[in-house]
Amino acid sequence: MLAYVVWQSGDIGRAWTESQTLNRKQADALEDVGEGVERKRRTLRAELAETGRAAQVASVVELERQIAATEADLQRLKGSAAGSLEMMLAKAALDIDAIGKEQARLLKVAYLEQKLKGLERALGAAQNYEAAIKVAADGARRAEERIRENRFASEQKMQKLLRSWNAAKLSCQRATDAVAAFDRSWFAKTLDRLPLQHRRASLVDRRDRECAAERDIGQAYAKAQSAVKMWEQMRAGAMRQPERAKAWIDNDLPGVAPAITGAIANQERLARQTLTAWKEWVWTKYKVGAILKAALAALLLIIAVPYLVRLFCWFVLAPIAMRRPSIRIHVPEDRAIAIAPAAQSATSVAVRLAQGEELLVRQDYLQTSSYAGAKDTKWVLDCRKPITSFATGLAFLTRIRGDGEATTISATRDGLAEVTILTLPDGACCVLQPRALAAVTQPISRPLRITRHWRLGSLNAWLTLQLRYLVFHGPARLVLKGGRGVRVEPVEQGRVFGQDQLVGFSADLAYSVTRTETFWPYFFGRQQLLKDRVLAGKGVLIVEEAPFTARRGEVRRGLEGMIDAGMKVFGM
Numbered sequence: 001m002l003a004y005v006v007w008q009s010g011d012i013g014r015a016w017t018e019s020q021t022l023n024r025k026q027a028d029a030l031e032d033v034g035e036g037v038e039r040k041r042r043t044l045r046a047e048l049a050e051t052g053r054a055a056q057v058a059s060v061v062e063l064e065r066q067i068a069a070t071e072a073d074l075q076r077l078k079g080s081a082a083g084s085l086e087m088m089l090a091k092a093a094l095d096i097d098a099i100g101k102e103q104a105r106l107l108k109v110a111y112l113e114q115k116l117k118g119l120e121r122a123l124g125a126a127q128n129y130e131a132a133i134k135v136a137a138d139g140a141r142r143a144e145e146r147i148r149e150n151r152f153a154s155e156q157k158m159q160k161l162l163r164s165w166n167a168a169k170l171s172c173q174r175a176t177d178a179v180a181a182f183d184r185s186w187f188a189k190t191l192d193r194l195p196l197q198h199r200r201a202s203l204v205d206r207r208d209r210e211c212a213a214e215r216d217i218g219q220a221y222a223k224a225q226s227a228v229k230m231w232e233q234m235r236a237g238a239m240r241q242p243e244r245a246k247a248w249i250d251n252d253l254p255g256v257a258p259a260i261t262g263a264i265a266n267q268e269r270l271a272r273q274t275l276t277a278w279k280e281w282v283w284t285k286y287k288v289g290a291i292l293k294a295a296l297a298a299l300l301l302i303i304a305v306p307y308l309v310r311l312f313c314w315f316v317l318a319p320i321a322m323r324r325p326s327i328r329i330h331v332p333e334d335r336a337i338a339i340a341p342a343a344q345s346a347t348s349v350a351v352r353l354a355q356g357e358e359l360l361v362r363q364d365y366l367q368t369s370s371y372a373g374a375k376d377t378k379w380v381l382d383c384r385k386p387i388t389s390f391a392t393g394l395a396f397l398t399r400i401r402g403d404g405e406a407t408t409i410s411a412t413r414d415g416l417a418e419v420t421i422l423t424l425p426d427g428a429c430c431v432l433q434p435r436a437l438a439a440v441t442q443p444i445s446r447p448l449r450i451t452r453h454w455r456l457g458s459l460n461a462w463l464t465l466q467l468r469y470l471v472f473h474g475p476a477r478l479v480l481k482g483g484r485g486v487r488v489e490p491v492e493q494g495r496v497f498g499q500d501q502l503v504g505f506s507a508d509l510a511y512s513v514t515r516t517e518t519f520w521p522y523f524f525g526r527q528q529l530l531k532d533r534v535l536a537g538k539g540v541l542i543v544e545e546a547p548f549t550a551r552r553g554e555v556r557r558g559l560e561g562m563i564d565a566g567m568k569v570f571g572m
Helices: 001-010 012-056 060-079 085-091 096-184 186-190 195-239 258-285 288-324 386-391 458-464 517-521 560-569
Strands: 346-353 357-361 366-367 376-380 395-401 406-410 419-424 427-434 437-443 451-455 470-472 476-483 485-488 495-497 502-506 510-515 530-535 538-545
Touching: 012 096, 060 096, 096 195, 288 458, 288 510, 288 517, 346 419, 346 476, 357 406, 376 386, 419 427, 419 470, 419 485, 427 538, 470 476, 476 485, 476 538, 495 538
Parallel strands: none
Antiparallel strands: 346 406, 357 395, 357 437, 366 406, 376 395, 419 476, 427 470, 427 502, 437 476, 451 470, 485 538, 495 530, 502 538, 510 530
């Protein structure tokens, strides 16, 4: 208990920390001394190598002067050595400055000793070189006189042969020209079969003799010329001086003293022992092992929680949601007239007005119109729902009237949008999101009627984030738009689709959510858990082919994402 109280007071902990810090500082200081000694050793090695190169060409007098200066410096350094007792106390007290100075002195002494050995060897080689120079000079003078006489005789002979060779070449050329002249003469062309033919044979014989003599003299001249070159080479060899012997020593110097290395290792060992003891105390005091285990368990739990949640949603929540009642939009006044599937969407469609009809079209979807038709502006699609009309862009519509007038509907600003025409007979109705409406054709006397239906108590409505549903009642022709097209297909046995693809469906269908088709894509985060479905009816489903086309393939976030979510909640 007393030891614990003293420890908590800070004395033992502070002394422990100070001891470890002191050991670490002493080890670092000794390492600095060792690094300084190593840098000095590399510098002195370079100086020793440079001194060796200069000593190879220095004279005897210069080498003797350098030897005397080196011996004086060596004696001075050896005399400045500290006493053995003083050095022992410095090592025991770890006097870093004293140890560094002593190591520098010992390294300088080793450098001067190596330099002195090298200079003495270079002096011996220089003295031998001067003696060899004298002997070689006497022999060279005698050899030069003998070679000069022989070279002069060879040059005289070469000049004589050159003159003879030139005369022989001239004779050979003349004999050759005589043969050629005879061959071109009248005798050679007309009388070559007469007894006078022996004249050409004599000319050829003379040519052969003269040219053979010219070749012999040329070979003799080449031999005389080779002899002159040989005497010149012998003269150059006789005058060559002997080379000076390369005499020096190894440039290596001793490294860091083993005493410093041992002291560094000892201080590092003491520091590690202090640090190890401190770490063991902290590990036990604060139960680090248990904390690490808890942290590891928490990390594993954090990693596993998303996957556990997905398993729970797949096997528990999704089946519960699928068993909840579907959303059904009951419209008592309508007679559930079937809606025929629309034609395949295209980049443009033509709308021709029947008698008593008018066309309401968005400004950016009006491509061409009849010149004779009456045109004006309708402020909103439905005066009873102005907020919905403005929020979905169904405001400031162009109204066109005129029996038989034709108008072309096409996206003028969205290059990937396509349109199609959905016909709602009288008594038919469908749930539709107004954002997909590009134009409406309606009777002038009976405008398009839009009713709203809330489903606040339906779990499927909350899961799809659509609490209000807008129902469009016929008779009317709706021009629908969508990214890369709109598809209107019969439901038959039921259809499953993504939530963002939904544009609308027949009002008599059952609308709900279902679990996505495959487990593993959802488990690894590649697919959402729930998709929409419609079933239990003979109506049609209206979906957009590529709902993200206008958004560059990304779901909008931030304020834009909040606005999109709000519009979806209100069925827009």
